[in-house]
Every structure is written in structure tokens, then in C-alpha cells.
Amino acid sequence: MNNHPTFTPSTPTPLEYSLFSPSKAAEQQRLQEDWTYIHSFLRQIYPPPAKVPKFEENEETLKALLALANANEKADEGWSVFCAVERLGVEELEREEETQTLTKDRNTSILTTLHTSLSNSVSLNLTSHAKTAVILNSTATSPTTLATSILTLSSNISSLQHQLSTLETLTTTLTLQTCFLDSELKTLTSPSFKAEKSLPQKTLETLRQTKLLKAKIGEYDQRLLRNSSSSSIPEALLSSVESARAEVERLQKRVRGVEDGISVYEGVAPEPREVRRQMQELRRELEGWVERRDELFESMVAGRR
Incomplete structure (x- = not known):
């Protein structure tokens, strides 16, 4: 609600003040711009058909609304940054999934080609080698490492026996x-x-x-x-x-x-x-x-x- 003061003819009006004081004119212009910004901000908060609540327009209300508008603007900026970061993360994950899919398909193709190019005996030997590594729970697949693991296992079995x-x-x-x-x-x-x-x-x-x-x-x-000196001992x-x-x-x-x-x-x-x-x-x-x-x-x- 706008409260416009009335001035008597003997009292100078704000316009008269502004005509005689440039600083007052600048102050009035700043206040007008601030209120215009506040009304625009409130229309965004209460879009039609909602109505902006009525309030008294004074300097304290203006300061509070300006602080609220600035805080809201900073929050919007933070949210925009968060959304941008989230969007970039999603795009990065999508690109990574596409890369993994392509790599998996490429590896599958290579393994299929390798498997089809091997002979039956070589394929059987490779399978036996892999099974041996799995049974021995060995991360390395070199024959030397597997042989060492087998010898160690045999020694442990003998010790347990x-x-x-x-x-x-x-x-x-x-x-x-x-x-x-x-x-x-x-x-x-x-x-x-x-x-x-x-x-x-x-x-x-x-x-x-x-x-x-x-x-x-x-x-x-x-x-x-005592009686040893006597010649005879009584019977x-x-x-x-x-x-x-x-x-x-x-x-x-x-x-x-x-x-x-x-x-x-x-x-x-x-x-x-x-x-x-x-x-x-x-x-x-x-x-x-x-x-x-x-x-x-x-x-x-x-x-x-």
C-alpha cells in the first residue's frame, strides 16, 4: 500500500527539494529504482493469478526486501551452478558408459576372433592353463608361477599329511x-x-x-x-x-x-x-x-x- 504524504502550500514538496538539491534527486531516483526492482521480484514470487500481499512501503521494508531479493538471487545462482555441474556429470557418465560399451564390444570381438583362429589342441591347452590358474587362485598365469604354486601346494599337502x-x-x-x-x-x-x-x-x-x-x-x-657285671642273668x-x-x-x-x-x-x-x-x-x-x-x-x- 502506497502512502503518499500531502504537503501544505507553505511546505516545500519533494520535487522542490529535488530541484534545489541534486543529492535529493539522486536519492529519490535510487529509491524509485529499488522499488521497481522489488515489485518485479515480488511478481516473480507471486505470479498471476496470485496476488502480492499488501505491505507498507517504507525504508525498513525496502531494506528487508532488498536483502531477501539479493539472497534469492545468490541462491538462484548457486542452484544454476549446481544444475550445470550435475548436467556435466551426467554427460560425462554417459560418455564413459558409451566408451565402456565400445571397449567391451571391441574386446569381445577380439576374443571371438582369437578363439576362432586357434586350433582345437591350442584351445584345449589354453583352457587347461586357465583352469589351473583359477584352481590355484593365482593372479599370474605364467607357467613358472603356476609351477611354483603347484610345488608349494604339494609341500603343504605333505606337511599336513x-x-x-x-x-x-x-x-x-x-x-x-x-x-x-x-x-x-x-x-x-x-x-x-x-x-x-x-x-x-x-x-x-x-x-x-x-x-x-x-x-x-x-x-x-x-x-x-646294670646287671652285665653279674655272672648269671635271671631266666x-x-x-x-x-x-x-x-x-x-x-x-x-x-x-x-x-x-x-x-x-x-x-x-x-x-x-x-x-x-x-x-x-x-x-x-x-x-x-x-x-x-x-x-x-x-x-x-x-x-x-x-
Whole structure:
């Protein structure tokens, strides 16, 4: 909406100002050009039949609309550059696709011509050579490289076979050891190897009697030394000493028998559950070696293929 101020006859009009001030005239002309540019810009934003919204035409509105128009113009320029770059990229891709198509057709034609010009034997040899390179997974196709790859593969197969043989031997040994340990476990857990409940008490009693008899032997030895000067030793004393010595020997033999019976359990866990756990660990170790053997065998078979 245009607001045109009214001037009284005593007030100078803008035209009178412009007649007397060239700078004012230039300012008025600049404002007129700016508003003309703004109206043109708004007509582009709101093309017919849309209507331009009404607003107050003042200096602040003019500055805001000029800034908006400049920003829009810069955005249009950026978009134009982007569209131009995109168009150039599409054209470049189209040219590249055409070049690739021509190259592919040319290569296909060359391969077809080469294939038809080869004899059957040469074609068969070339096919075998290519298949060998593919099987060996070799990027190079020279005979020297393929021969080296074949020798390396043969060496690897031989090494794997040796490792497989070693693992089979180890597996057999572990199996035998497991069977032996199973048998030993059954024997050790049988009722005949179970210790009597009263064995600790009997052992303590035997040790106590042994100590007492040793003390008596010492006492008898002292008595013998004291009576060694006499010409005759009482028969009762000799009989008592002899019986005591025999009793000591009998008890010592019994102690050795008890110690031998206890030594059988040396190195064996006191609980059957612990013995079973050790056997399970050995079985798991054996299963691990068997799985390792199977993996090596499968990799060797895959390498032969």
C-alpha cells in the first residue's frame, strides 16, 4: 500500500527539494529504482493469478526486501551452478558408459576372433592353463608361477599329511591312556580299595604301642647294662626281654604293613568325585585332539580338490 504524504502550500514538496538539491534527486531516483526492482521480484514470487500481499512501503521494508531479493538471487545462482555441474556429470557418465560399451564390444570381438583362429589342441591347452590358474587362485598365469604354486601346494599337502599322522598317533596314545585310567579308576573305586573306617584309630593305637615298646626296650637295655657285671642273668628277665623284642618286631611288621597299605593311595584324590573330574578333563582333552585331527584332514582334502 502506497502512502503518499500531502504537503501544505507553505511546505516545500519533494520535487522542490529535488530541484534545489541534486543529492535529493539522486536519492529519490535510487529509491524509485529499488522499488521497481522489488515489485518485479515480488511478481516473480507471486505470479498471476496470485496476488502480492499488501505491505507498507517504507525504508525498513525496502531494506528487508532488498536483502531477501539479493539472497534469492545468490541462491538462484548457486542452484544454476549446481544444475550445470550435475548436467556435466551426467554427460560425462554417459560418455564413459558409451566408451565402456565400445571397449567391451571391441574386446569381445577380439576374443571371438582369437578363439576362432586357434586350433582345437591350442584351445584345449589354453583352457587347461586357465583352469589351473583359477584352481590355484593365482593372479599370474605364467607357467613358472603356476609351477611354483603347484610345488608349494604339494609341500603343504605333505606337511599336513605328516601332521595328520602325528595327530593320529597321539590320538591313539591318548585313547589307550584313557582306557588305562578308566580301568585304574574302576579298580581304585572298587570296595576292595576302600579304607576301613577304623583305620586311623588302629594306626594311632599301633603307633602308641610302638612308642611304649621302644620305651620298654630302652628300660630293659639299661637294666641289662646294670646287671652285665653279674655272672648269671635271671631266666625270667631274659624271657621277658625276648618276648618284648618279639612283640616289638611283630608290631613293627604290622606298622610296615599298614604303611604299605596307605602308600597305595598316594597320588590319588581322596574323593571319588575328584577322580571322576580328572578323568573328564582327560576325555575333553582327547576330544579336542580328535577335532583338531578332523579339521586338518578336512583342510588337506579341500587342498587336494
